[in-house]
Structure formats: C-alpha cells, structure tokens
Amino acid sequence: xxxxxxxxxxxxxxxxxxxxxxxxxxxxxxxxxxxxxxxxxxxxxxxxxxxxxxxxxxxxxxxxxxxxxxxxxxxxxxxxxxxxxxxxxxxxxxxxxxxxxxxxxxxxxxxxxxxxxxxxxxxxxxxxxxxxxxxxxxxxxxxxxxxxxxxxxxxxxxxxxxxxxxxxxxxxxxxxxxxxxxxxxxxxxxxxxxxxxxxxxxxxxxxxxxxxxxxxxxxxxxxxxxxxxxxxxxxxxxxxxxxxxxxxxxxxxxxxxxxxxxxxxxxxxxxxxxxxxxxxxxxxxxxxxxxxxxxxxxxxxxxxxxxxxxxxxxxxxxxxxxxxxxxxxxxxxxxxxxxxxxxxxxxxxxxxxxxxxxxxxx
Amino acid sequence: xxxxxxxxxxxxxxxxxxxxxxxxxxxxxxxxxxxxxxxxxxxxxxxxxxxxxxxxxxxxxxxxxxxxxxxxxxxxxxxxxxxxxxxxxxxxxxxxxxxxxxxxxxxxxxxxxxxxxxxxxxxxxxxxxxxxxxxxxxxxxxxxxxxxxxxxxxxxxxxxxxxxxxxxxxxxxxxxxxxxxxxxxxxxxxxxxxxxxxxxxxxxxxxxxxxxxxxxxxxxxxxxxxxxxxxxxxxxxxxxxxxxxxxxxxxxxxxxxxxxxxxxxxxxxxxxxxxxxxxxxxxxxxxxxxxxxxxxxxxxxxxxxxxxxxxxxxxxxxxxxxxxxxxxxxxxxxxxxxxxxxxxxxxxxxxxxxxxxxxxxxxxxxxxxxxxxxxxxxxxxxxxxxxxxxxxxxxxxxxxxxxxxxxxxxxxxxxxxxxxxxxxxxxxxxxxxxxxxxxxxxxxxxxxxxxxxxxxxxxxxxxxxxxxxxxxxxxxxxxxxxxxxxxxxxxxxxxxxxxxxxxxxxxxxxxxxxxxxxxxxxxxxxxxxxxxxxxxxxxxxxxxxxxxxxxxxxxxxxxxxxxxxxxxxxxxxxxxxxxxxxxxxxxxxxxxxxxxxxxxxxxxxxxxxxxxxxxxxxxxxxxxxxxxxxxxxx
Numbered sequence: 001x002x003x004x005x006x007x008x009x010x011x012x013x014x015x016x017x018x019x020x021x022x023x024x025x026x027x028x029x030x031x032x033x034x035x036x037x038x039x040x041x042x043x044x045x046x047x048x049x050x051x052x053x054x055x056x057x058x059x060x061x062x063x064x065x066x067x068x069x070x071x072x073x074x075x076x077x078x079x080x081x082x083x084x085x086x087x088x089x090x091x092x093x094x095x096x097x098x099x100x101x102x103x104x105x106x107x108x109x110x111x112x113x114x115x116x117x118x119x120x121x122x123x124x125x126x127x128x129x130x131x132x133x134x135x136x137x138x139x140x141x142x143x144x145x146x147x148x149x150x151x152x153x154x155x156x157x158x159x160x161x162x163x164x165x166x167x168x169x170x171x172x173x174x175x176x177x178x179x180x181x182x183x184x185x186x187x188x189x190x191x192x193x194x195x196x197x198x199x200x201x202x203x204x205x206x207x208x209x210x211x212x213x214x215x216x217x218x219x220x221x222x223x224x225x226x227x228x229x230x231x232x233x234x235x236x237x238x239x240x241x242x243x244x245x246x247x248x249x250x251x252x253x254x255x256x257x258x259x260x261x262x263x264x265x266x267x268x269x270x271x272x273x274x275x276x277x278x279x280x281x282x283x284x285x286x287x288x289x290x291x292x293x294x295x296x297x298x299x300x301x302x303x304x305x306x307x308x309x310x311x312x313x314x315x316x317x318x319x320x321x322x323x324x325x326x327x328x329x330x331x332x333x334x335x336x337x338x339x340x341x342x343x344x345x346x347x348x349x350x351x352x353x354x355x356x357x358x359x360x361x362x
Numbered sequence: 363x364x365x366x367x368x369x370x371x372x373x374x375x376x377x378x379x380x381x382x383x384x385x386x387x388x389x390x391x392x393x394x395x396x397x398x399x400x401x402x403x404x405x406x407x408x409x410x411x412x413x414x415x416x417x418x419x420x421x422x423x424x425x426x427x428x429x430x431x432x433x434x435x436x437x438x439x440x441x442x443x444x445x446x447x448x449x450x451x452x453x454x455x456x457x458x459x460x461x462x463x464x465x466x467x468x469x470x471x472x473x474x475x476x477x478x479x480x481x482x483x484x485x486x487x488x489x490x491x492x493x494x495x496x497x498x499x500x501x502x503x504x505x506x507x508x509x510x511x512x513x514x515x516x517x518x519x520x521x522x523x524x525x526x527x528x529x530x531x532x533x534x535x536x537x538x539x540x541x542x543x544x545x546x547x548x549x550x551x552x553x554x555x556x557x558x559x560x561x562x563x564x565x566x567x568x569x570x571x572x573x574x575x576x577x578x579x580x581x582x583x584x585x586x587x588x589x590x591x592x593x594x595x596x597x598x599x600x601x602x603x604x605x606x607x608x609x610x611x612x613x614x615x616x617x618x619x620x621x622x623x624x625x626x627x628x629x630x631x632x633x634x635x636x637x638x639x640x641x642x643x644x645x646x647x648x649x650x651x652x653x654x655x656x657x658x659x660x661x662x663x664x665x666x667x668x669x670x671x672x673x674x675x676x677x678x679x680x681x682x683x684x685x686x687x688x689x690x691x692x693x694x695x696x697x698x699x700x701x702x703x704x705x706x707x708x709x710x711x712x713x714x715x716x717x718x719x720x721x722x723x724x725x726x727x728x729x730x731x732x733x734x735x736x737x738x739x740x741x742x743x744x745x746x747x748x749x750x751x752x753x754x755x756x757x758x759x760x761x762x763x764x765x766x767x768x769x770x771x772x773x774x775x776x777x778x779x780x781x782x783x784x785x786x787x788x789x790x791x792x793x794x795x796x797x798x799x800x801x802x803x804x805x806x807x808x809x810x811x812x813x814x815x816x817x818x819x820x821x822x823x824x825x826x827x828x829x830x831x832x833x834x835x836x837x838x839x840x841x842x843x844x845x846x847x848x849x850x851x852x853x854x855x856x857x858x859x860x861x862x863x864x865x866x867x868x869x870x871x872x873x874x875x876x877x878x879x880x881x882x883x884x885x886x887x888x889x890x891x892x893x894x895x896x897x898x899x900x901x902x903x904x905x906x907x908x909x910x911x912x913x914x915x916x917x918x919x920x921x922x923x924x925x926x927x928x929x930x931x932x933x934x935x936x937x938x939x940x941x942x943x944x945x946x947x948x949x950x951x952x953x954x955x956x957x958x959x960x961x962x963x964x965x966x967x968x969x970x971x972x973x974x975x976x977x978x979x980x981x982x983x984x985x986x987x988x989x990x991x992x993x994x995x996x
Contacts, residue, residue, distance in 0.1 A: 039799075040765075045954075112799070115827060144768045145800055146827040153826070172954075173768040174961035176849035177827030191961035 025208035026134035028220070028281070029072035030090055031065075032122040033058065034139040035104075037080040038113040040172070041142050046195055050142050050171060051109055053195065055101050061202050062101070066094045068206050070287035071272050075125065076100065077118055081111030082147040084118040090125055092272045113141065115177065116148035119155055119166070127162050132220065135164040136187075138205055141178065142171040152177060159185050165209065169201050223280045225259040225271070240267040243276050293350035301328035301342055309336065316354055317341040333358060363977045364459070367391055372420040375412070375455035378974045380907075381985065382717045383409050385992040387417040389715050390691065394421055394429065394514065398712030399690045401704065403697040405719050405932040407906035410693065411518070412448045418514055419452060419466070422487060431513035433687075434490045438843060441519065445490050446470050471495060493517065497679050513687050520692040521894055522842075523680065523707070555610045562621075565614055568607065569633070572640060575601045579654060580667040586654040587871060590643050593652050608644040611637040639671060649675035651871045672868050674875035677708040684709040696897040698930045702890050705880050715993045716931045720973040723964060725910040727956040728900070728936055730926075731759060732918035732943040739918045742776050742858020753784055755946065756857055757793035759916055762950045764800040764831060766957065767912065769849035770824040771801065771831045774899045776860045778808060778835055784857075785833065797831065806834035813839060824849050836860035841899045851903035853912035853953070859919050860895045861888060893928035896920075900933070907973060910960040912953050918943065931994055 035054060046053035058076075065074060074097060075090035088100045119137065126135040146152075159166060159181075167187035168178045174191055182189040192198040239254040243266045258267040264278040272283040303326050306313065313322040316335040328342040329335065335354035337345065345352060363379065365372040367387055386404055390413070393400035404410050414434075422429045436442050449468055456466075471491035496515070517523060559565040575597060579586075588596075597603050615637040619627060627634070643650070653670040657663075684690055684707070692703060700714045733739055734755030739746075746752050763771060775781035785805070788794050797803060802823050804816040816832070817840065823830035834840040837860065846854070862869060873884040896915070903911035913933065919925055921942045926934065941952065971979055979985055 144766070145829045148826065148828075151826070170961065172766065173852075173957035175768045175827060176825065190963075191958060193958055193962070 026211050027069070027071060027208065028133040029069055029136060029208060030075075030126060030129045030133055031072065031136040031138060031205075032075045032077055032090070032126065033061075034077045034079060034084070034118040034122065034137060034141075035087075036113045036140055036142045036171075037078045037107055037109050038111055038143045039109055040144070041109040043142070046171070046198070051107070052105055053198070054140055054171075055105055057199055057202055059098050059101050060199075061206070062094050062097045064203065064206050066092070069208060071281065071283050072208075073274075075122075077121055078104070078107070079113040079115075079118045080107075080109065082114045082117070084114055084121045086121065092274070093270060112145055112147045113143050114148055115139070115141075115146040115181075116150060116152050116155055119152075119159065123158065123162065123164065126164055131163075134209065134211075135162065136209070137164060137166045139166065139168045139178075140171070141168055141175070144172055144175055146177070152181075156181055156184050167205065169198070171198070221280060223262045223275070223282045224285060225262055225268075225282055227257070227259055229257040242267045242269045298346060298350050298352065299331055300346070301330055301337065303328055315341055317345070330354065365977070365980075367417070370417075370420055370424055372416050373452070373456055373459060374416050375451045378970075378976060379980060380408055380973060381720045381975060381980075381989050382992050383413045384975075384980060385989050386410065386413045386717055388989075389713055389993055390414065390417050391421065393691060393713045394418070394689055396712040397428075397688050399684060399709055400692070400713040400715075401697060401700050401711050402691065402693045402713065402715055402717070403700060403930060404693065404695065404717040405904075405930065406695040406901060407904060407909065408717075408719055410695075411445055412452070414516055414518075414691075414693070415445070415449055415452055418516070419456075419488070421514075427512075429512060429514055429688075431486070432488045433496065433513055433515045434488065434518065435493045435496055435516065436490070436518045437493060437522070439492075442470060442490055442492065445518075449488065449490070493523075496683060511686060511688060513689075515683060515687045515690045517690070517692045519694050521694045521696050521898065523676075523692065523703075553610075555614055556607050558604075559607045559610065559614055562618060565618065568603070569611070569615075569636070571601050572597075572603055572608075572611075573636060575603070576636070576669070580656075580669060582654055582656055582667070584656065585867065586652075587867065588652050590650050590652065591647055593643060605644045608640045610641070612641040643671065646678075649673060649678055649875075651868075651875070653867050653871065655867065670868055672871070674872050675879070676706050680707055681709075695901055695932075696894055696930050698894075698897070699890060699928055702882070702887075705882060706876070708880075713995075715995050717993055718932045718935055719907065720992065721907065722969040722972040722974075723959075724936060725907060725960065726904055726913060726933070726936055727911075727953065728913040728915065728933055729941045729944055729949050729952060730915045730917075730920045730937070731946060731949045732921055733945045734758060735946050737945070741917050741919060742780065743919075747780065747783070750787075753787045754791060754793075756784065756916065757788045757791060759914075759946045759949070760831070760855065761793060761797050761800075762946055763853055763855065763912075763914070763953070764797050764829075766950060766954050767853040768957070769829055769852050770820065770846065771853045771855065772840075772846050772851050772899075772902065773831060773833050773855040773857060774836045774841060774860070775833065776836055776858045777863070778838075780858070781805075781833060781835055801829040801831050804830055804832045806832065806838055806840050810839065817844065821850060836895050836899055837862070841895070841902065844902065845905055846902045847905045848909050851911055852957075853914060854900045854903045855914045855916060856896050856899055858917045859892050859925070860899070861892045864888065889925060890928055893925055897930050897933060901930075907969070908964070912956065914949065914953075 035058070037051065041049065041051040041054070043050050062074060065072070071092070073090045073092045074088075074094075076087040076097060077084055078087050079085075087104060088097050091097070118139065122137050126137075129135055164185060165187045166181055166185045168182055168189045170178060170189070170191040172191070174189075178189050181187075188204075190201045192201060240258070242255055242258055255267070255269070258269050259271055259282065260267055261275045261278065261280060261282060263280050264275065266275055266277045268275075268282065272281070272287055274281055306322055306325060306327050309322070309327065314320060315322055315327075315338040317337050318341050320338065322336070322338055324339045326339070328337050328339070330337070330352045333352060333354045335352070363374050363377060365374050365379075365384070365387075367384070368391060370391060372387065382404060386402065389402060390400070418429070418432050422432065434445060436445060446468075453466065453468075466488065467486045468488040468490065469486040471489070559568050578600075594605050594608075597608075598605070612634075615630075615634060619630060624630065643652070650671060650673055653672070654667065655670070656665065656667050658666055658668075690709075697703065698716065700716060704711050704714070731740060734751065735758065736751065736755070738749075738751045738755055740752060740755055740759075760771075760773060775784065785794070794803065802819075804820045804823075806813045806816060820830045820832045832840070836856070845851075864870075873887060876882045876887055877884055900913040900915075903909075903913065926937065929937075944952070966974065970976070975985065
C-alpha cells in the first residue's frame, strides 16, 4: 500500500472512530519530548538526515501544540552518548523551545541513547506536577539499542505508580522494550513508514489525551491578568522587573507595563505562564476559548449515499458539485457536505459553517 | 467449535481455526480411513498438535474398534508437556459440550529416569511419551511390548528420525568405555547356548581368544573397512571362532555375572561391550559395517586406534514399528523433500502432503544473499573458507544487520571450527568491535553449561533493549532445541550451507550403502540433509502467525534450484525471483522495508476471513474451495 493511499485510509479511520459524546480531556498537560541524538540519527533515509528532519517537524509540533493546548507546558530532552540532558525546561512559551530546536541542528550525533536516563531525567520534574494535570513523555527513538545503567523494568513500575504516560515514535523498527514500556504506562507506540507518516504520528500527540478517571478534582484556580500599558508620565506607574526574564541571558530589564499577577502583583511580559512567586496559573480568556472545541467536539456528520439526495447536488460549504459516492449531513441543520469539506470541518473548523451562519444571520 | 470433516464429528476446543488446520485434519482422516501410513509437513506454530489430537480422538470415539490406542511420540520433555496441556484442554471441551464425563484415559511418560512400566499403560487410550520408548531396544521391550496392532502412532517433530542409527551403533576404543544395546531377534533368545561356551572356564577362555584377536586387528597401520560377514570369516580363519557361539556371548556373559552375584556391573562394562559387539556382528549379516582407524584424522602422529561398528541402514530400528502398527504418521515443519523418508525408512505411505501457512500479512522474509558489496561471491565452500574477502563480507553482512534489526539476531555457522576461525578473523579485522556498538555478542560452545549461560544472557539482552547476537552452530544444541520467538529472534542468518563433515569414513560407508540399496545418489542425500538442517535453523524464528522474522541464507549456492527446491514449501513460496542473488546492501534495504511494515499495528480483525476463520466462514463454499489448494500432494 503506497503511503499516499495509506495516508488517506488512516485519516478516514481516525475520523470515523471519533466519539460523539464529549470525553473529558486533559487540559493542563506537562509533556516532555525526548529526542534521540545518537549515531543512528545521521542516517539519510529521512532528508537531509534524521536529526534535521525531526527538529523541523518538532518546530511545527511545538507551534501546533500550544495552539491546541494553550495552558499546557512542554520540555525537551536530548539523549546521546549514554546520557540525557535537558535542551529546554518545562515551559509554556513556544518561542524558547523553537529557538533551542533551531540551534540544535548543529549537534553532533554520537554514541548510543539511554532510555533509562532520559526517562529518569523527565521524572525528576514531572513527579512534582500536581495530580490534576497530565504527565506525559513522548520519545522519538531512532536507535535500536539503549545503554541503561539499571534495570529499566523497575523504572517502568515507577512510571506506572507516578501515572506518567509514555509514548514512543520509532524511526527504524519495533523494539521490545518500547512495546512493553508504552503498553504498561498506557501510551502508544508507532513506527514510521516515511516522512509524511512521521508527521502524522507526531501530530497525533497534539490532541489532548482522555483524562484518566483517577485524576484529582477538576476545579482549578486561575488568574486572568489585564495587560497594562503605562507611560512614564503616569503618576501611578511604577517600574518593575519582569519575572519572566529571571533566567534569561539578556539582563533583567525594567518595564512600566505588562501583566500583573492578581494575587501577588509579580510582572510578566507574556501569557500563559505559571507565576513563580505564588504558583497561580495565569492565562488570558482567548487561550481558554481555543480549547473549547475539545470540551464540546463537533458531532460526526451522518453519512448517506449520494443517490438519496433530492434536488441540486452541491456541497453547502464549497459549492462544488457532489461527485463522491457518499455525502455527509449535519444532524442539526441538515446541510450537506462533500467528503473533503467534512474532513476540513472536523479537523480545523470545529464548527458547522451553516449552523454558525444561521446563528449570526438576522 | 464442532466440525464436520467428511462426515466425522470433530470437537475442536477453540472458536477460531486456521484453514490449514482444517486441511491437515482432512488429510489425516483420509490416512486413517485407508489404514495406512502418512508423511505430513506443516509449519510449526500453526496448531499442528491440537489438530492431530482433535481428529484422532474424534476418530477413536467414532470407530472404537478400528483405532484402539493413540501413541503420540515426541522428542523432548517440554514438547511432551505442551501436548499434555492441549490434551487437557480438549478433554475439558468434550466434558463441557457433551455434558458427560468422558472415560478416556491418557498417560504421559516422561524422561528415562522416571521409567514407568505400570500395567495401566495397557488400558490407556492415549499414551504420550518420547521416541525412545518405542524405538530404543533397551526400553521398548519393557514398555511398549504389549501395545496392540490397531493403534495409531504419531511421530511429531520427526525430521531427525533418519538418524536412528545412533541407537544401534557400537564403538569400541582401547581407552574409552561405552555402553551398547543389542537388538536381538526372538529366535536367538529361544535357542539353547552352544556347548563350546557352556561352562564358565570355556567361556572365559573363548572371550580371551576373541579379545586377543581384536587387539591384533587394532594394530593396523592403515584404515580398514569390511562388512560383518568378512569380519566373521577372518575371525574363523585366525582364531577358529565360529559364528554361532559368538551370537550367544552377550547372553552368556549376563548369566555368568548373575551367577557370580556381582553387585557393581560397571566394573565389567568393557567386557560387556566386547560381548555385545560379538553378538551384534554375528547376528546381522546386512546393514552394518566395521571400520578400523589407526589414528584420528587430525592427529596422525598419535596412535589412537578405534574400531567403529556402525549401522548403515536407518530402517532397521523403525521397520518393526511400521510393520506392527496399523497407521504411523510422521509429521514435522521441515520434512522436504518428502519422498526421501519412505525410501530410506522402507515403508509405503498412503499420504504424503505438504501444507502452507495462510497469511493475512506475509510475516516471513527469506532472502538469499549471494554476493558482498564488492561482488565477491559468498560461500562456505571448503575452498573459499580462508578467503579474506569472503570473511570480510560475512562480517559486513552481520554488521549491517546488527544496525537495522531490533532485539535478537541468531547466526548459524556450519561447524564449530569454522565459527571459531571466522570469529577470530573478525576480531583481527575490528569487525567485532563495530558490531558490539550495536548489539552484544554471545557464542555457543561445546560446553553445555557455558551455552546455557550464554542463552540466558542473550534473552536478557533482548528483553531490556540492548539487543544481542547469538553465534551458534547448525547442528548444535541451540539449533535443535531452542525456539527464538518474537523478539528473541527477529532475524536468522545462515552462514553457508550446513553440510555434514564429508570426509568421515562412516558417512562415506553410509552413503555407499544408501546408493546401493535404495538408489539414492550421494549428492542428493547430502544436500537433503544440509537443507533440512538449514530449514530447521531458520524455522526457529517463526512460531505462529503474529510472529515475524527475516531469514537470510548467506551463500550463493542457495539460489540453485536443487537446493532451493529442498526447502519446505511454506518457506519456498515467499522466495521470489528478485531475492535470489542479492548483495549485502540490497538485502539490507529489503530488510529495513520489511521491518517497518511489520511494525505497523496488526489486529486479529485483520486476520479474520483470511488466515483465521470462524465456523461460519469455514463452511462457506468459497473457503472450502480454497482449502483444497492448501495441501500439496507429492
């Protein structure tokens, strides 16, 4: 099966398998991405080589991830030479990660990766995350061997007890220890067929996973700071150091405006962020609105053969003639759409255009 | 499910069935109907055992007068345990379905240490034990004497049955001690001991003379080969020992030892050896050869005379079984070419069939690598063994494979000596060091404890993600007994064609005998033997339909039709013309692609309707049509 054709089948499979009942998903995700930087990443079966290809896809991933999960955080770990180290810490700001990823293209790929050390490093931070958030690790593994200092099965038990979900994307072939690791922790394991399949598999992890029934209570305290812009002539304006520059290399700068934490008045230049002083999660309303569609997903449209249609046969969305064998209709407004539009509506729009039109029309 | 196989109601204790299981049971029923013998080849991991048991038990219930007993012979204790497990499941299914507790009695006998000769064996409907109980004369008499004619005998994993000659051959050395087991026809046991050895003194004197004669024969300077009658004539000429008293030596010695009430017979093992030899050489005029070697081939300066008394005819031990029992079924995953067995073992089967695996996705990838990247031909042929380029290419193949195959790789060599030479060469060339960065390396030696330890560590490395390679030998312990399922064996590499050591004189004598008696060409037999071992080795990697693995045949000779044609059908059908003479690089590309495909998710639903059937699907016209094509009659 060629990958283009296979891709089509895969997409429609994921589409038809969608629940119509809204499933509670994790909103605040803490995800560590472990990128293999061992010798095998120099292989050129992905162009120009595996490492460059992976880093490029990761940039797109980070962008999309924060788009869909605005109040979540990501951290990046690399592993090579039997060791693991953090490329970036867990943070909610995409810019930092993307900068680091772009610089990482120059790393030398050497030695063997260490699954144990990578997982251990991630756990050190994840175990401190509150129980109502998700703890996830995504490993992009190219090598078929791992050099571990201790028994990895013990670590798998620890991961289970800490409720960390580990998923793996393999670039070469199926490795037993990954199969066991992902199965035990409730994650997924896939091996890529080619570059487009790689992208698809990576993007699967953007969608928030269903919340496990054992996560703690669901009331979360959040702050919604207003952005204040003050000028020097304002009498009340007090300059302050921005807390978000505490650990950046450019020196701390005084600024007059910014976002002030409603609880402790610490200053931040960007949202979303977790206040370093009082621990309150600071977000803005549009951020939450973006993940609305996960709470109330669009219902799957009803598929029916095109012959049953009476009257003109054209798609309500793109106005093109209906040529496919089956058509999809919205259960609430009964508008008819073609296969392509149906896919687009469910994947990107998250709302039926005809329903919206009817709502807003006078 | 309850199946209808040509009118016979068969209880099958699973909800799903493979099409080839149905086909197998069909052939089996036809064999039993014809009251004859059968040779059936079906790949392992396709539920052969439960198919055999289900059908024969159903046949026994339907025709209790035709088949009174099922005798199931297997090779090792773990295999026997598996059979008992399946049998238990079957019995439970019967109880559940019919509601009545069945009155079937099944007996399993384990290793020779726990020899059981309880008379209950006579009343059992099903007996499960090891081959030895039926074939090894020492035990067969004690255990299997009373087994009735109307029994069905099944030899499972029977591909080694041709080497039964080990049971009867007898080796005498000046320095070593061995024990032998005579196969004596009844007539000898009934006759009276001849007068010349009736008294103890006469008998001892007789044995002394015979011993002196043997000593003189061992003092030769060159190799001597003669048949039993020639030997006897010479004995008579030199020391006037007749054939008849020689025949009674073994018996006479036993009775003497009993009279003297000797407690520890081990002291007399050397004499027992001589007396057994005397009895055997005088009983069998055909089918045995005596070879006297003054020294071992490898150490021509050290005098170490050995007298070999070998059985040339594999059918001697098994012919009584074929004659005595109504139906004997020989079955295994690697029996090709099937027609060799009836010829060598001297029986006429009513069925000879080979079955393939129906697969929803092709889970095996046999590749024949004939060339290195520098186009040098790869082979383990004797002439090219020392060739630097060949050794380097083999090393390169292993190195490349270690980089792309996950978890475990098993590599088989043709002999210990060859393996040692190649590994030493690789070490010097630095290849081993490179391989070790990808995977750990373990090696099988001739020491059993070391090999067990190596195997254990190999399995551990496969489990925890480090990955490992096991280097072993095609006729060693590992290749015969151990299965490398799933991650324990994702690729099997066969370095060369595993021909047996062809300079051995015993082998040459055996080949000559086969040529004279059975018209089997020497080359044919050697090739058959080598290919069977090769198939055995690569077959270790696949056990079942969800398992997958690479089978790499690294020798250009495999591409030839006479060798390829001797592989089992279920392997042959996946070798396409494009994979006949690959270079190392090409093989690596194909393997990478195969492994990626196999790593994609594969669920049971994908198999349903194709390689896994429900009762409904089985009974459809279309499926029954397809099933008839699975069995390939020879």
